[in-house]
Amino acid sequence: MKYTVSIEIALPRERVVQLLADPAHMPKWLRGLVLHEPLSGVHGQVGTESRVVMQMGKQRMECTETITRREPADLRGIPKGHAVHFDREIVGEGMWSAVRETLTEGGPQKTLWVSESEYRFSGLMMRLVGRLMPGAFRKQSQQHMQDFKAFAEEGKDVREAKG
Structure with missing residues (x-):
């Protein structure tokens, strides 16, 4: 199963990259x-x-999770017009996933974040989940992006959200 989701964030690419790369911020936007x-x-x-x-x-x-690509390796002073790439592989019981994140400038104060995901499942239960609920994976990815956008632009923390 493969899908792509994207979102525009009203912040410069350098700031978005800083926030995404800082593990201290992950619990604030990565729901669950x-x-x-x-x-x-x-x-x-x-x-x-x-x-x-x-x-x-x-x-x-x-x-x-294994980080498979980070370009450029040094995230300070990224030249204008260059995309930033974060790729990773995720392996769990009955599941393998590759995620390719690309961040590009969408204007002086905008960043376009595109996330390409690929999932492979093994074992009867996980193959059934993959076949019966493919939209759930896409929906979760989109939710993570929306939560990051709310955190980055407005300081919203998913741990403080109701429901």
């Missing part, structure tokens, strides 16, 4: 995040493996 800890490497750097635990309702999911 319980834990995100590097097992090896440095957060956000290519090759870093992290343990990620997410809670969605009564469902708890644990997986391993």
Whole structure:
């Protein structure tokens, strides 16, 4: 299963990249995040493996995330017109995913964030989930982007949201 979601954020690309790259901000916008800890490497750097635990309702999911691409490697002073790329692979029980994030300038005070996701499932239960609920994965990705936009632009924290 593959899909692409995108969102425009009313902030300069450099600021959006800073906020996305800072692990201290993740719980503020990544709805359901319980834990995100590097097992090896440095957060956000290519090759870093992290343990990620997410809670969605009564469902708890644990997986391993590996950063596969970060361009440019140094996020300070990114030349105008250059895209920023963050790619990662996520492996959990019965699931493999690759996510490719691209951030481009949408104007002097705007950033376009495009996220391409690919999922593969194994095991009967996970294959059924993938077939019966493909829209749920896309919807969750879009929700994470909307939550980040609200955090970045307005300082909203998903942990303070009702419902």
